[in-house]
Amino acid sequence: MSWQFASDRPIYAQLVEVIQLKILSGEYEPGGKLPSIRDLAAEAAVNPNTLQRAFSELEQKGLVHTQRTAGRFISEDQDRIESLRQQYAKQAVQGFYGRMQSLGYSTGEIVTLVTERMEEENL
Amino acid sequence: MSWQFASDRPIYAQLVEVIQLKILSGEYEPGGKLPSIRDLAAEAAVNPNTLQRAFSELEQKGLVHTQRTAGRFISEDQDRIESLRQQYAKQAVQGFYGRMQSLGYSTGEIVTLVTERMEEENL
C-alpha cells in the first residue's frame, strides 16, 4: 500500500482518488466496512480531518455511506459502482486519446504505443 | 481555440500546458515568433502577469527564448522538441495504463477500449 502524496495536489483529493479506485476495482468490497477514520489516518500519516474531508466527497458521490456510530460502509449498489467504473474508464481513455492527438500522434501510432506498453508489461 | 480554464489548477499551469502542446505538436513552428504577451493575454482573457509566469516556465524548459527587443521565439532545437514530445507521450501512456489497471482492467481490455475509441474517431 502506497500512501505517498504528490505535493502538487491537495492530499484530500489524492485520498479520494486512491480510495475511489479501491472501491471501483472491487478491492474494497461492496457493502463492506471501511477501517475507522482514526485507523486510516494513522496508516496514511495524515490528520483525521483530512481523511474526513476525503470521505465527505466520496459520500456525495454515493460510493460510501455512514452509519452514525458504527462506521463507514461501501455502497452495496453494484450497478452504480460498475457504471462509475466504466464512466471513469471512458474519461481516462478520452483524456489520454485527446492529449496524444494534441501531441500530433496519429491514431495508428497511439495504438502502437499502447500495445508496446502492454508487451513490456508481459515480459 | 478554447482558452477555458479549470478552477482546480492554477491558470498559469494550464497556460503552460496548452502552449507546450502547441509547440511539441508543431502547431507553433520551431524558430517561429510567438504572439506578443499583450495579444495572447487579451485573447485568453488573462492577466498579462499570469502569461508572463507561464512563459518563464517555458523558458526554463528550453522551449522558448526571449530576444530583448524582437519578442519571444520558439526554440529551433528540433531534437530537443522531439525528445520532449516522446517523453511527454511516454508519461501519458504510462499514466493511462496504470490508472486503467488500478480500475481492474486487463491489458487486453485496455487495448480493446483504445481501439474502440479509435474507431469512433474514424467514423
Place this chain on the structure above:
Amino acid sequence: MSWQFASDRPIYAQLVEVIQLKILSGEYEPGGKLPSIRDLAAEAAVNPNTLQRAFSELEQKGLVHTQRTAGRFISEDQDRIESLRQQYAKQAVQGFYGRMQSLGYSTGEIVTLVTERMEEENL
C-alpha cells in the same frame, strides 16, 4: 408506519418527535398503555437504549409516565396535551411563516400557496 430515520439528526430525537406527534394528535390515546420498549425497538429496528432515551425525554415533558411493573402509559392530562398541541402548532405556523418571508414571499402569496396545497389534497 415509516420508521425511517434521517442521518443528520440523532435517532432518539426523531423518535421523540414521532411518538410525541402520535400522542398530541390522539393516535395514542390519553391514559392508554404504550407498547413495550422491546417491541417498539424491534419494530423500529433500533437499539433499545435509544428508545429508552427517547422515552426519558417524553417523561420529562410530562407526556408519558412509567409504572414500575405495569409498563409505560400516556398521560391522562388532556388539558396539558391539548395545550402542548396548540403550542406545537403555533411554533410550526410561526416557523413556516418566517421562513417564507425570508424567501421573499408576501403574506398574500403565502396564503395562496397553502390553499393551493389544500386543494391538491382534496382531489
Place this chain on the structure above:
Amino acid sequence: MSWQFASDRPIYAQLVEVIQLKILSGEYEPGGKLPSIRDLAAEAAVNPNTLQRAFSELEQKGLVHTQRTAGRFISEDQDRIESLRQQYAKQAVQGFYGRMQSLGYSTGEIVTLVTERMEEENL
C-alpha cells in the same frame, strides 16, 4: 443581522441556510460579490474554516462560485435561483402541512391559523 446560532445544529449548516436564504430572496444579488471569508467570519464570530465549509456546500448547490483570487460570487443564473426558491418554498409548505396534519388539524383549521398569523402581522 442576526448571526446567532442554535446549539442543536451544526453552525456551518445554519450558515448555509442563512446565506442561502439571502441569495434566494435576492438580498444578495445575482452575480454580486460576497464579502471575503475573513470578513464574514469576523462578523459572525466564527472560525474562517467553518465558513469555508458552509461555502463549499453552497458551491455544490451551484448558488455560489469562486474566482481564484478575486473572491466569491453569487451565481448569475437567475432561473436556477428562482427555481430553487420555488422548490424550497414548496418543501416548506409541504413540511408544514404534513406536520399540521399529523397534529390532527383539518385542512380548514390550517388555513385559518395561517390567516390569523397573517393578520397579526398586519397590525
Place this chain on the structure above:
DNA sequence: GTGGTCTAGACCACC
C-alpha cells in the same frame, strides 16, 4: 470506540 464539529493558527498559491 465511532464519526462529527469546531477552533486556533499556520503556510501556500495566486493575482
Place this chain on the structure above:
DNA sequence: GTGGTCTAGACCACA
C-alpha cells in the same frame, strides 16, 4: 489581500 489546505487538539453525541 483572496481563497485553499492542513495540522493539532479538543469536545460532543451516539450506540
